[in-house]
Amino acid sequence: MNYQETLDYLFNALPMFQRIGAAAFKKDLSNTIKLCDHLDQPQHKFKSIHIAGTNGKGSSSHMLAAILQEAGYKVGLYTSPHLKSFTERIKINGQEIPEQKVVDFVATNRAFLDELKPSFFEMSVGLAFQHFAEEKVDYAVVEVGMGGRLDSTNVLRPEACLITNIGLDHTQFLGDTLPLIAAEKGGIIKQDIPVIISQAQAETIEVFIRIAQERNAPIFFADTYFEITKKGLNKDTLLNDYLVDKRGEMMEVSLDLLGDYQQYNLGGLMMTVEVLQEQGLKISIPIIQSALRKAGKSTGLKGRFQQLSASPLILCDTAHNADGLRIVLNQLKGYKADKYHFILGMVNDKDIGSVLSLFPKEASYYFCQANIPRALAAEELLERAKEAGLEGEIIADVNQAIEEVSKKAKKNELIFVGGSTFVVAEIENL
Structure with a gap:
């Protein structure tokens, strides 16, 4: 099959939530586990950061990837949905997966895929993890598709988890209250792995604390450590300027992502970076500042304000x-x-x-x-x-x-x- 025929196979032969909705949603990790077994466990061959949330998880994923890239690491980035092309979902240092890699993945595993009949999303996750493993990325920033607990990406054992905002979305799948949705998003919290919560929301705090305690996971509510103030749009640079206050320690950052909602993402991002620094990553303040000035450009993020x-x-x-x-x-x-x-x-x-x-x-x-x-x-x-x-x-x-x-x-x-x-x-x- 050529690339277009491969895409037709992926989009048409396997259900795709992006296009058809509820009929493609599967509350089960069994297919992802079987696919990863078949691929020789690629998800365990690189370090990762796992990001969930209702709003902000895509922007946070791109900003974190930009910071890691700027620090000199080889960084995989998996996000969804794509805007223009399927290959946008899977990037390494801002470069989309080659079309031939997609063709080869399906061709090599076609018999297994035909037998297993995984969903479109399960297949794309397997492809991403294999690509990151083969290319030997230092870190992969992986965005949850929907929910968290039963999302196909939740076969990772990451270095850290980040959960952004919790809001009412996909209620027919995740629950119709914020605590119920938080329980699904909190499903990415792993045993002994630190988790960062971008926003301490009254309705969800107890849910996250309970899950973290059950799994002995250190938990950090970012807005108790960082206060983010938007200074405004700099008309000379066309960047949004922010003041980051970490308990009296001030840092100015400028961001090429212009949506005001980034103010709510920055605290979680900064807390995640701090957790990674404590694990030994070499990320300085000048690296953070330089990366955020070009976060959208360096990672190819589109469609955010x-x-x-x-x-x-x-x-x-x-x-x-x-x-x-x-x-x-x-x-x-x-x-x-x-x-x-x-x-x-x-x-x-x-x-x-x-x-x-x-x-x-x-x-x-x-x-x-x-x-x-x-x-x-x-x-x-x-x-x-x-x-x-x-x-x-x-x-x-x-x-x-x-x-x-x-x-x-x-x-x-x-x-x-x-x-x-x-x-x-x-x-x-x-």
Whole structure:
């Protein structure tokens, strides 16, 4: 098979949650364990940091990988979902896995995969772990797909675990309360392995402490060690400046990831670095500062409060649940635009009503639909928006919507594209 035929095999022969949703979700690690057995346990051939959370785990993974790269380590990075190409999921020092590696993996293991019938995600995890092992990475930063306890990545025995924000997302799989979701995310906590919690949330503190105590895992709530203050956007460097206060010890950092929500990720990131330093990693303050200035660029992160155009001003973000979008919308207010245009699409398994209630009623709306089975029909999104008091029209294709809205937007008006990772993924000039 060539690369395209290999992708067709992966996407079509094996269920893929990214595209079809609940039917592809498997609450079982047995296939991943069998696949790793078949591959000769690649997950144990490199050191790793395991990262879970509702919001912030992707950004935190990229920032940590950037710091480790800057420190001179060979760093694997596994994240999901991808925006443009499958190979984005698996990187070493910012370089995506070669397409031929994907072809060879499937060709070599085709008989076993046909017999085991693993999910798309299980297969991609096996491929990533084998790639990292073969390339002898020093560290792999591995982002959980969903949940944690029964996520395919949870066959690792990492050097440290990081859990970012806990919010209401994927409630049909993980539970409909924050403590229930925290219990699933906390499933990545391992016996005797330190775990860092980015945000001490009242509803989840006891859950994490209980799991950590049961597993004798040292636990660090980052916001009791670090206070992060956003100083603002530096118009000369186009970087967001932050002041990091570790109990009176001050450090300034500048970040090329412009979303305000990074303020909530930085504490967990800094605490994780400190834990790794205590394990012997050579990471100095200048290395941290240099890495964060180019974290997005060096790791290839896209779609996080990204500017697509200056005139008209077009911004996009992959935030897709109430917690994430609340912070994004608050940041958009700071632009004080004369008018806001929102190009929105969503998937059909989210709490649509809670999300739409956050958006301002005085803006203009254009509803689109990503080209995946999970996408909520633009017509239904329009009806749900009307129920929330939002007025707009349907332009089903996101790129057509951007083109048409760009033509009508006047000076000092702002266009925002988002509502779903998959809508952002279809933007042509991302």
